[in-house]
Amino acid sequence: MCDAMSEIDLQAYLTRLGLSAVASDADGLARLQTAQMRMIVFENIDPLLGRTPSLKASALRDKLIRRKRGGYCFEQNALLGQALLALGFSIVPVLGRVRMGRPTRGPRTHAAWLVTCSGTRWLVDAGFGGPGSLVPLRLDTDRDQVAPNGIYRLTWDAVGGEHVVERQTPDGWLQLYGFDEVHVAQIDLRAANHLCATWHEQPFSTHLFVAGWSGDTRIGIFDRAITREGSETTKSRIPDRDHLAEVLCDQLAMPLTPEEITEIWAKIAG
Numbered sequence: 521m522c523d524a525m526s527e528i529d530l531q532a533y534l535t536r537l538g539l540s541a542v543a544s545d546a547d548g549l550a551r552l553q554t555a556q557m558r559m560i561v562f563e564n565i566d567p568l569l570g571r572t573p574s575l576k577a578s579a580l581r582d583k584l585i586r587r588k589r590g591g592y593c594f595e596q597n598a599l600l601g602q603a604l605l606a607l608g609f610s611i612v613p614v615l616g617r618v619r620m621g622r623p624t625r626g627p628r629t630h631a632a633w634l635v636t637c638s639g640t641r642w643l644v645d646a647g648f649g650g651p652g653s654l655v656p657l658r659l660d661t662d663r664d665q666v667a668p669n670g671i672y673r674l675t676w677d678a679v680g681g682e683h684v685v686e687r688q689t690p691d692g693w694l695q696l697y698g699f700d701e702v703h704v705a706q707i708d709l710r711a712a713n714h715l716c717a718t719w720h721e722q723p724f725s726t727h728l729f730v731a732g733w734s735g736d737t738r739i740g741i742f743d744r745a746i747t748r749e750g751s752e753t754t755k756s757r758i759p760d761r762d763h764l765a766e767v768l769c770d771q772l773a774m775p776l777t778p779e780e781i782t783e784i785w786a787k788i789a790g
Contacts, residue, residue, distance in 0.1 A: 522577070522598055522601045522602050522605065522706070523577060523602065523605070524602060524605035524606040525577075525602045525603055525605070525606040526606075527606070529581055529585075529602075529606075530603060530606045530607070532581070532585050532586075533581075533585055533599070533602075533603050534603075536559060536560070536584075536585045536588070537552070537555035537556055537559045537560075538555060538559060539551065539552075539555055542607060544607045544608045544609060544637075545637060545638065546637050546638065546640065546642070546656075548607070549604075549609065549635060549637055549642060549644065549656055550655040550656055552600070552603065552604070552607075553600070553644055553645070553646050553654065553655060553656055554654045554655055554668070556596070556599075556600055556646040557646050557652075557654055557733070558654075558733045559733075560584055560590050560591070560596065560599075560646075561589075561590030561730060561731070561732035561772050561773075561774055562590055562591070562592060562593075562596065562647065562648075562649045562729070562730065562731040562732065563589075563590040563591065563592065563729065563730045563731075563732075563774070564592045564649075564724040564727075564728070564729045564730075565589075565590075565728070565776070565780070565784060566591075566717070567592070567716065567717040567718070567724040567725045568724065568725065568726070568727070568728055568784065568787055569780070569783055569784070569787070570725070571717075572713070572714055572717040572718060573591060573592070573594065573595050573713065573717060575594055575595065575598050575709065575710060575713055577598075577602060580595055580598055580599045580602075581599075583595070584596075584599050585599075587775060588773070588774075588775055589774065589775065590730075590732065590774065591647075592647065592649065592716070592724065592729070593630050593631050593632070593645075593647030593648060593649070594631050594647070594709060594712065594713040594716070595647070596646050596647030597631050597632055597633060597645065597646060597647040598631075598709070600633070600644070600646045600647070601613070601633055604633065604635060604644070609635050609636075609637060610635065610636040610637075611633045611634070611635050611636075611644075612633065612634045612635075612636075612701075612704075613631060613632075613633060613634075613704040613709065614631070614632050614633065614634055614643075614699045614700070614701060614704060615628040615629075615630065615631055615699065615700075615702075615704050615708065615709075615712060616628065616629075616630040616631070616632060616682075616697040616698055616699035617629070617630070617680075617682070617697060617698050617699070618630050618650075618696070618697045619684070619695040619696060619697050619698060620650060620694070620695070620696060620697075621694050621695060625680060625682075625698065627715070627722075628712060629712050629715060629716050629722060630647075630648065630697050630699070631647065631704075631709055631712065632644065632645035632647070632648070632699065633645070634659065634701070635656065640658060640660065641658070641659040641660060642656035642657065642658060642659060643656060643657045643658075643659055643674065643683075643685070643699075644656045648696065648697065649729050649730075649731045650696055650697075650731075651669070651670065651687055651694075651696070651738075651740075651749075652685070652687075652696060653665070653667040653669065653670065653672045653685075653687075654667050654668045654669045655667045655668065657672055657674055657685065658674075659674060659683065661674070662674060662675055662676070664688070669738065669749075670687050670688060671687070671688040672685065672686065672687050672688070673686050673688075673693070674686070677698055680698060681700055682698030682699055682700050683698060683699055683700070683701075684696075684697070684698040685697055685698070685699075726787075727742065727743055727788075728741060728742065728743050728784060728787065728788050729741070729742060730768065730772070732772045732774075734771045734772060735750075736750055736751075737749065737750035738750070739767070739771060739772060741758075741767070743788045744757050744758040744788055744789075745757060745758075746758060746767065758788075760785075761781060761782065761785040761789075764781060764784065764785055764788075765778075765781045768781070768784075769781070
C-alpha cells in the first residue's frame with residue numbers, strides 16, 4: 521500500500537497529465553489511467569544505467585512530475601496509487617507475472633492495482649510496458665472489453681490460479697500477464713522493484729524498454745528496434761546516437777542530458 525498525495529501534489533500530478541480535475545467515479549478512473557499512459561513515458565533508463573529506482577513518494581514526485589521523466593511499472597503505478605487514494609478510491613495492490621505469449625510464467629515482477637468503484641472492481645494499470653489497455657478493465661466479466669487502443673479480455677487460468685490479461689491480435693489472443701489476489705505488502709513491492717532493476721535474468725538492467733505516445737501514435741522501443749502504432753504499424757531500427765536522441769528527447773519529450781543519451785547508446789549499440 522502507499523500513502524495518499526497531498527492536495528498540492530495532486531494538483532501538480534493532474535497538471536502533469538494535462539487534467540484540471542478528475543471525478544471519483546468510473547469515468548474519472550478511466551480518464552486518469554489514459555492520461556498517465558499518454559503523458560508519462562514507460563521507460564527503464566535508470567535500471568539500464570545501473571540505478572535502482574526509488575519508490576519513495578518524494579523521489580517519484582521529483583522524477584515523474586517535477587523533472588518530467590518516465591518510469592517502469594513500480595514507479596508508474598506507485599505514483600498512480602498515491603493519486604487514487606487522494607481522490608478517494610479504494611485500492612489493493614497486485615503482483616503479476618509477465619507472459620507476452622510465452623508458455624511458461626515468469627516471476628511476480630509486475631505491479632498493478634485492483635480498484636473498487638461503485639461496487640465494481642477494475643484492474644487499473646498505467647505501468648505495463650507492453651501493449652496494455654489505455655483504460656481500466658472490469659474484473660467481473662470474461663467478455664471482450666473495447667479500449668481506445670484495442671480489444672482486451674480477462675480470463676481465468678485455473679492451473680496457475682491467476683486472472684490473465686489478453687489482447688486480441690490478428691493471430692488470436694495474446695496473453696500479456698497474469699496476476700492473483702494474494703496479499704501484497706509494501707515490502708513485496710520494494711523487493712520486486714529491486715529484483716527487476718538488478719537481477720541479470722530480468723531484462724531491465726540489460727535492454728532498453730520505452731513506450732510512449734506522440735499524438736495518436738504509440739512508440740515502442742526495444743533496444744534499437746522501434747515500432748510505431750497509429751493508423752498503420754511501422755517498424756524500423758535506430759541507426760545512431762543522434763537518432764536515438766531525436767526519438768527520446770524530441771518525439772517523446774524526455775528530458776535526458778547528452779551524457780545520458782551517450783550512456784544509453786553505449787548500452788544498445790552493439
